[in-house]
Amino acid sequence: MFLHARRFDTDNPSTAGVHGTPATATSVDLTAAGYLEQEFFLSGTATSYREDGDWGPDGRWPVTESGQAPYRTRLLVRRPADPARFNGTVVVEWLNVSGGVDVDVDFGYMHAELLQGYAWVGVSAQAAGVNSTGGSPLGPAAVGLKAWNPQRYGPLHHPGDAYSYDIFSQAGTSLRAPRGADPLAGLDVEHVIAVGQSQSAMRMLTYANAIHLHDEVFDGIVVHSRAGFGAPLGSGTGIPALDGPDGPDVVSPARVRTDLDVPVFQIVTETELFELGGTPERSFVAARQPDTDRIRTWEIAGAAHSDAHSLRILYPQYTAQFGTIRDLAAVVPIVNDGQQAEVVSAALRAMRAWVVDGVAPASAEPIETRSGAIVRDRHGNAVGGVRTPAVEAPVASLTGESVHVPNNGATVRLDAETLAELYPAPDGRVAAVTAAVDRAVTAGFLRFEDGRALVSESRTSQL
Structure with missing residues (x-):
């Protein structure tokens, strides 16, 4: 474990500003499910890392500390209103910032299972979700937290994505041992599972391979819809893979390291098999690996990276937050409308059983591929x-x-x-x-x- 002490604190943000709700407020009916949505600020000193030796396809990626910086970011919490309903498991999502704003993609895919007693916490782990001021593919009104509501989020400070991994670790730690305001209002936390989808899935892979064994915060990691590589330790998604002045930004193909002490569950759709990586050697197919007692991979036939289910949840969420945005409703009838959400919910239930009871999920055959x-x-x-x-x-x-x-x-x-x-x-x-x-x-x-x-x-x- 790294020797640096985690220095963090949590507090309640101001509710001032022109918007009466937190950013990334879900369009899912939480009240009907008996859930509350609340927001907290997390502040402290975060550590950045750099590669320490060679990073290879086996995922055994050594790192060393390279700097420290103060930060202040936010946690978005959804928990049962009745503490007696809490099942002891918290799912911590690395919020996706591919669109330049925080998006809770996996909450949308998992909410049918999550709202059965889990607590969920979304972490503004990356700088774009906090600091972006425009240029989003969603439209010019889609901006980061500070630009969206300066009165509420003005106190936030993100020093850059090089610190994102430690910020995420500190977020997970704060749920077990809060210092200051308690994001989970005294719930008895037994297990904490990390999740991330798409760009955040690449971050989850790097977290599993480079950070977890040092920080030992999470009891399990879900990597949902990644390509064949991990994200860099600094900024960006790792697309495309380019050699920087200090070595490769990403490794491809990249597999989950097999010496982890916690389970890792990979969930993959057809899109990631070849398309998302851009080239055959960067595809998920190139990074396939056998299941082990700590690794499971489910490839879902008939599923897409982003589908109609996700858009039906995110489009009203986007419009409620940003007003006029790109008309995503127009594409819902023509994009994939498969049953990914049902499988992802089953995967979360299976992951919890794996973490809590030691019962591994079933293995699944990969999707059949031939000649790319x-x-x-x-x-x-x-x-x-x-x-x-x-x-x-x-x-x-x-x-x-x-x-x-x-x-x-x-x-x-x-x-x-x-x-x-x-x-x-x-x-x-x-x-x-x-x-x-x-x-x-x-x-x-x-x-x-x-x-x-x-x-x-x-x-x-x-x-």
Whole structure:
């Protein structure tokens, strides 16, 4: 463990300013779920790191401390209003800043499971979420915390992404042993799980490979939708991989190190297999590795990096926060509408069982690939991988490969003749969905309640 002492404090921010809610306030109905949303500031002195020796594909990435700087950032907390509902597990999300603002992508994918008793904490770990002043692909109104509400967030100070990993560690530590205001209001925290999606997933990989064994803060790490490499220790996402003056910014392909003392769960969609990395050697396929007693990887057939489920949650959230932004609602009908969220919720439940009870999730076959491409069946759906009812009892071709919108995949409805061939009996699709649900629930790839809902939906859906 690093010798530096973590020096941090938490306090309640001002509620002043033109906006009456915190930034990144969710569009999910927390009140109906019996949850509260609150915000805290986290301040202290953070440490930066640099590579200490060679970083190779095996993920055993040595680092050494390289500097310290003061910081003040924020934590966004969602917890059960009734403490008796808390299940002892906190999920800590590295908020995504690909759009230049803090985004809680994994809360959107996991919320069906999270709101069953977990606490969730989003961390403004990177500088862009705090400091950005424009240039977002979402539109000119989408800006970082300080520009969005100067009265509320003016006291924040982020010294740069070189300090992001230690800031994230200190955020996790503050939930177990708060100093100052308690972000979890006295909840008895038993386990803390780190999660991150997309750009944040690359940060999670680097955190697992370079930081975790030194800081030992988290009981498990979920890496959701990463390419074949990790993020750099400093700023940026690692796209593209370029050699800097002090050595390589990223390593590709990069695997999860196999000597970790906590479980790491990788969740991958079709998009990451080849597209997200940009080149074959930077693709997730190049970084594939066998499951171990501490590593699991689920590749979800028929899923995309960002899909209709995510956009349905994030678009009203964006518009509530920023007003006029890019019209994401227009692309919802054409992007991938697979069942990624159901699998991600099942993965979180399985991860908690792994952390709490030591019961490892089921292993899954990878999606079948050949000659740099995904192998597809006659309906256009991927072969292999985690199988959902959407691909086992299809009414559409679901791809994670870019068709209309980069990284969002597509949904192409099967024609009437094909549907009649697949389901000649009146209740043929209901039977096919039921059988697919039974297989997925038994394997642990779907939660029972989600499977039941999908069967019910199939009874009322029109072919």
